[in-house]
Amino acid sequence: xxxxxxxxxxxxxxxxxxxxxxxxxxxxxxxxxxxxxxxxxxxxxxxxxxxxxxxxxxxxxxxxxxxxxxxxxxxxxxxxxxxxxxxxxxxxxxxxxxxxxxxxxxxxxxxxxxxxxxxxxxxxxxxxxxxxxxxxxxxxxxxxxxxxxxxxxxxxxxxxxxxxxxxxxxxxxxxxxxxxxxxxxxxxxxx
Numbered sequence: 001x002x003x004x005x006x007x008x009x010x011x012x013x014x015x016x017x018x019x020x021x022x023x024x025x026x027x028x029x030x031x032x033x034x035x036x037x038x039x040x041x042x043x044x045x046x047x048x049x050x051x052x053x054x055x056x057x058x059x060x061x062x063x064x065x066x067x068x069x070x071x072x073x074x075x076x077x078x079x080x081x082x083x084x085x086x087x088x089x090x091x092x093x094x095x096x097x098x099x100x101x102x103x104x105x106x107x108x109x110x111x112x113x114x115x116x117x118x119x120x121x122x123x124x125x126x127x128x129x130x131x132x133x134x135x136x137x138x139x140x141x142x143x144x145x146x147x148x149x150x151x152x153x154x155x156x157x158x159x160x161x162x163x164x165x166x167x168x169x170x171x172x173x174x175x176x177x178x179x180x181x182x183x184x185x186x187x188x189x190x191x
Contacts, residue, residue: 008026008071008072008073010022011025011026011072012026012063012066012072015060015063016063016064023060026060026072027056030072030073030076030077031052031056033073033077034052034055034056034076034077034080035048035049035052037077037080037081037084037138037142037143038051038052038055038080038083038084039127040123040126040127040134040138040142041081041084041085041088041134041135041138041139042084042087042088043127043131043134047087048084051080051083051084051087052080054083055076055079055080055083056076058079058083059075059076059079077143081139081143081145085135085153085154088131088135117176117177121176122172122176125172125175125176126138126168126172128175129168129171129172130167130171132164133164133165133167133168133171134168135154135164136150136154136161136164136165136168137164137165137168137169137172139153140161140165141165147161147162147165
């Protein structure tokens with residue numbers, strides 16, 4: 001990836017001229033990241049694979065729109081997010097959010113205390129989240145969007161974005177941090 005960043009302007013210039021080796025190098029350098037982004041958002045391997053191809057077709061077809069100071073990696077990931085969200089919106093069962101907050105929102109703790117959890121376990125836990133929570137969590141934590149941006153993108157309120165994010169955190173903690181699961185279950189037991 002470092003090599004791509006150093007030479008990305010040259011690769012982009014060559015790709016704009018239709019150089020197949022340059023296009024292949026860009027694809028190879030970014031396809032895993034794009035696929036991971038799509039998979040986290042749509043939650044289905046076959047759909048994520050198809051979207052990955054669509055992302056690169058869109059990106060390569062729009063290379064002329066890429067400003068030279070813009071990083072290709074961030075630009076292509078944004079295309080991945082947009083196409084994944086468009087896919088979710090077009091489904092027969094649209095992604096609908098209830099516009100309400102839970103009674104008590106847990107503190108927004110850092111994910112630093114999760115450093116002992118393997119990437120594989122974390123990825124599996126994220127994939128197992130309910131769809132709305134997974135989408136908001138992925139956009140906020142993994143794609144770096146703010147709650148206002150998520151709200152605008154998904155057509156929901158900012159408070160709904162925050163509540164879905166908190167729900168995702170709570171569910172991930174329960175799945176991944178055994179001490180948190182025990183503490184949570186003890187808190188819910190009535191005296």
